[in-house]
Amino acid sequence: xxxxxxMAAMMTPFPFYVDISDSLLRARDLMREHEVRHLPVVKxxxxxxxxxxxxxxxxxxxxLGLPPKDELFVRDVYLPDPYVVDDHSPLDDVxxxxxxxxxxxxxxxxxxxxxxxFTSTDAxxxxxxxxxxxxxxxxxxxxx
Numbered sequence: 001x002x003x004x005x006x007m008a009a010m011m012t013p014f015p016f017y018v019d020i021s022d023s024l025l026r027a028r029d030l031m032r033e034h035e036v037r038h039l040p041v042v043k044x045x046x047x048x049x050x051x052x053x054x055x056x057x058x059x060x061x062x063x064l065g066l067p068p069k070d071e072l073f074v075r076d077v078y079l080p081d082p083y084v085v086d087d088h089s090p091l092d093d094v095x096x097x098x099x100x101x102x103x104x105x106x107x108x109x110x111x112x113x114x115x116x117x118f119t120s121t122d123a124x125x126x127x128x129x130x131x132x133x134x135x136x137x138x139x140x141x142x143x144x
Contacts, residue, residue, distance in 0.1 A: 007094060008087040010126055011108040011116030017042050018051060024072040028056055037121075038105040040114055041078040047107060047114050050082040082107050087115050095123060 017040040018027045027039055037053040051074055059077040060069050083103050085094050087110045094106050098120070108116040 004090045004092050006087065006091065007085055007089045007108045007118055010091050010122060011118045012122060013116045015040055015117040017114065018074050019043060020048055020075045020078065022074045024056060024059055024074060024077065025069060027051055027074055031056065038117060038119055040107050040117065041074055042114065047084065047109065049078045049080040050105065050107065051078045052104065055079065084109055094118060
């Protein structure tokens with residue numbers, strides 16, 4: 001690789017998302033079914049925020065004294081104003097911002113519309129691939 005990749009090359013395209021009026025139980029089921037920890041939150045296809053598995057677990061914790069879980073909705077617990085980047089944003093800038101601000105994800109837009117998501121898991125995967133290109137394993141060794 002002779003240049004820093006952009007988000008378009010590194011993001012997970014077409015992420016699963018929830019509507020702000022969806023129930024938290026639906027969001028939890030979607031996260032479980034697709035094994036994701038971050039869901040963009042939309043209303044009429046406009047990007048509003050993000051819902052993380054951590055936020056969801058806290059909200060559904062019966063010890064917190066919140067309303068019953070079947071009465072909670074995405075709008076009650078999502079995080080507005082998520083970290084949003086354009087699909088042409090360079091990877092190094094996004095990684096630095098995520099590390100500096102302790103963020104687990106960046107929502108990626110193209111022409112102002114949700115196009116993808118880039119998470120810390122995506123970053124780890126990309127870094128491991130990069131290291132394997134630089135330091136190939138000797139022939140005959142087992143893969144990790």
